[in-house]
Amino acid sequence: MKTNVDPKVLAELWEIICDRADHPKEGSYTTRLLADEKGIDKVLEKVGEESTEFILAVKNGVPERTASEAADLFFHVLVALRASGVSLADVMEELEHRRK
Numbered sequence: 566m567k568t569n570v571d572p573k574v575l576a577e578l579w580e581i582i583c584d585r586a587d588h589p590k591e592g593s594y595t596t597r598l599l600a601d602e603k604g605i606d607k608v609l610e611k612v613g614e615e616s617t618e619f620i621l622a623v624k625n626g627v628p629e630r631t632a633s634e635a636a637d638l639f640f641h642v643l644v645a646l647r648a649s650g651v652s653l654a655d656v657m658e659e660l661e662h663r664r665k
């Protein structure tokens with residue numbers, strides 16, 4: 566299990582997601598998600614699917630699969646946050662407040 570975390574990765578992913586939201590891009594999966602005719606329901610549907618896949622990966626006890634499914638879940642949660650007007654900074658601030 567790796568223990569050194571590069572916090573830039575999440576922040577940079579957030580920036581790319583915001584850029585796709587502000588400047589829709591041909592061929593972008595994020596753009597496709599945000600422009601779906603189902604609106605916010607599309608990304609929420611994906612959050613639900615990825616949550617289930619994450620749970621199954623944990624239950625099946627395969628660490629690589631769990632990491633991959635967690636990455637899918639993080640990504641879709643970030644897109645859902647952007648679509649609902651809540652920023653990654655808002656979430657980080659909330660976590661910061663809870664720190665003991």
Ligand SMILES: N=c1c2ncn([C@@H]3O[C@H](COP(=O)(O)OP(=O)(O)OP(=O)(O)O)[C@@H](O)[C@H]3O)c2ncn1[C@@H]1O[C@H](COP(=O)(O)O)[C@@H](O)[C@H]1O
Nearest residue numbers: 578581582585590592593594595596611614636637640641
């Ligand atoms: N981190 C991710 C990321 N994680 C997961 N996914 C996509 O999420 C999808 C999940 O797989 P599924 O099979 O469930 O979905 P699907 O069948 O492709 O799509 P649906 O029709 O079900 O919506 C895959 O298409 C993955 O490529 C991601 N797509 C993009 N990113 C990042 O987002 C950035 C912007 O990507 P684009 O928007 O594609 O330019 C990239 O730099 C990446 O770093």
